[in-house]
Amino acid sequence: MTNEKIQNIxxxxxxxxxxxxxxxxxxxxxxxxxxxxxxxxQLRSHPDLNFDYLFCVTxxxxxxxxxVIYHLExxxxxxxxxxxxxxxxxxxPTLDSVxxxxxxxxxHEMEIFDFFGIKFNNHPNLKRLFLTPDWDxxxxxxxYVDEAxxxxx
Amino acid sequence: xxxxxxxxxxxxxxxxxxxxxxxxKEIVPDDFPGKVIPGGNGGNIVVTTLDNVINWGxxxxxxxxxxxxxxxxxxxMQTGAAKHDYSRFGFEVARPSARQADLIIIAGTIVNxxxxxxxxxxxxxAEPKYVIAMGACAISGGPFxxxxxxxxxxxxxxxxxxVYIPGCPPRPEALLEGMIMLQQKIKTENxxxxxxxxxxxxxxxx
Numbered sequence: 450m451t452n453e454k455i456q457n458i459x460x461x462x463x464x465x466x467x468x469x470x471x472x473x474x475x476x477x478x479x480x481x482x483x484x485x486x487x488x489x490x491q492l493r494s495h496p497d498l499n500f501d502y503l504f505c506v507t508x509x510x511x512x513x514x515x516x517v518i519y520h521l522e523x524x525x526x527x528x529x530x531x532x533x534x535x536x537x538x539x540x541x542p543t544l545d546s547v548x549x550x551x552x553x554x555x556x557h558e559m560e561i562f563d564f565f566g567i568k569f570n571n572h573p574n575l576k577r578l579f580l581t582p583d584w585d586x587x588x589x590x591x592x593y594v595d596e597a598x599x600x601x602x
Numbered sequence: 603x604x605x606x607x608x609x610x611x612x613x614x615x616x617x618x619x620x621x622x623x624x625x626x627k628e629i630v631p632d633d634f635p636g637k638v639i640p641g642g643n644g645g646n647i648v649v650t651t652l653d654n655v656i657n658w659g660x661x662x663x664x665x666x667x668x669x670x671x672x673x674x675x676x677x678x679m680q681t682g683a684a685k686h687d688y689s690r691f692g693f694e695v696a697r698p699s700a701r702q703a704d705l706i707i708i709a710g711t712i713v714n715x716x717x718x719x720x721x722x723x724x725x726x727x728a729e730p731k732y733v734i735a736m737g738a739c740a741i742s743g744g745p746f747x748x749x750x751x752x753x754x755x756x757x758x759x760x761x762x763x764x765v766y767i768p769g770c771p772p773r774p775e776a777l778l779e780g781m782i783m784l785q786q787k788i789k790t791e792n793x794x795x796x797x798x799x800x801x802x803x804x805x806x807x808x
Contacts (some may be wrong), residue, residue: 581715588751588752593751595751598714598750598751598752599749599750599751600747600748600749600755601748601749602748602749
């Protein structure tokens with residue numbers, strides 16, 4: 450299915466989606482965070498789209514906003530889409546978990562919580578994955594400061 | 603007499619006579635730590651000091667620990683493989699257990715989480731023990747010196763290092779050169795004046 454057709458289908462699901470293909474191999478869609486879970490479950494269950502494979506989840510700090518990027522592929526239909534979601538709340542950023550749709554998101558979301566401090570609603574086991582449980586702060590945020598270990602250039 | 607030797611299986615006398623007739627000379631390696639005096643009866647007398655012999659033995663039989671934490675390990679494997687083959691210099695085998703190893707070649711980045719593990723492995727090794735820091739990461743943190751929260755800026759903040767090999771990663775020839783330098787260092791050791799490298803070891807800042 451072409452990116453144009455995918456865009457038309459997704460656009461019918463709600464308001465406030467931003468699409469772009471600029472500088473990307475895939476179709477990008479920025480989704481309001483309230484609609485993230487419903488859009489993802491429709492991407493998964495829609496018979497023509499059938500995005501059954503979540504192959505990458507990335508945490509992101511754009512400086513002002515924090516967010517998550519989901520790379521999806523349909524194994525049966527051989528097409529891709531990139532879903533982006535942003536939140537401006539840096540104190541207590543919270544998004545909906547998609548691990549009930551794609552089980553693999555469970556560990557990816559743990560890792561993003563570990564490094565960016567983004568919390569995921571309805572996640573079964575949200576805790577530090579790579580860092581020690583008593584770690585202070587979220588080291589991949591742009592404003593992270595660690596005077597003991599970091600030599601800033 | 604001759605009949606008896608054949609019964610025993612080895613006829614040394616006959617062998618040596620034959621060898622001398624064919625111009626055979628016993629070869630003593632240049633770096634042999636002592637003087638070899640022919641005894642005249644087929645045997646030899648060696649004159650040397652214990653220090654020399656022990657150091658010679660130690661430096662030519664260094665077993666290294668498997669310790670590859672990143673890409674330098676690929677060069678280390680290559681150094682051990684057929685083309686460069688560090689067994690030629692007495693680094694006979696690599697050992698998976700610290701208790702069987704004489705040497706750690708730190709081949710890769712040491713992160714904060716790995717630091718205590720490296721120290722524990724070092725403490726598990728039997729003395730005398732030696733450390734080679736291979737590559738930029740093990741020397742100073744290398745490409746991860748700035749703006750990293752997770753990397754130790756040099757393995758010598760964790761354990762004392764004998765030889766530093768620069769490079770990112772160093773070529774196998776560089777590693778061999780460093781290993782030979784370590785052998786030269788071991789050959790200067792003195793039994794009556796032993797130094798334990800962990801005594802007075804300064805971890806430095808960070």
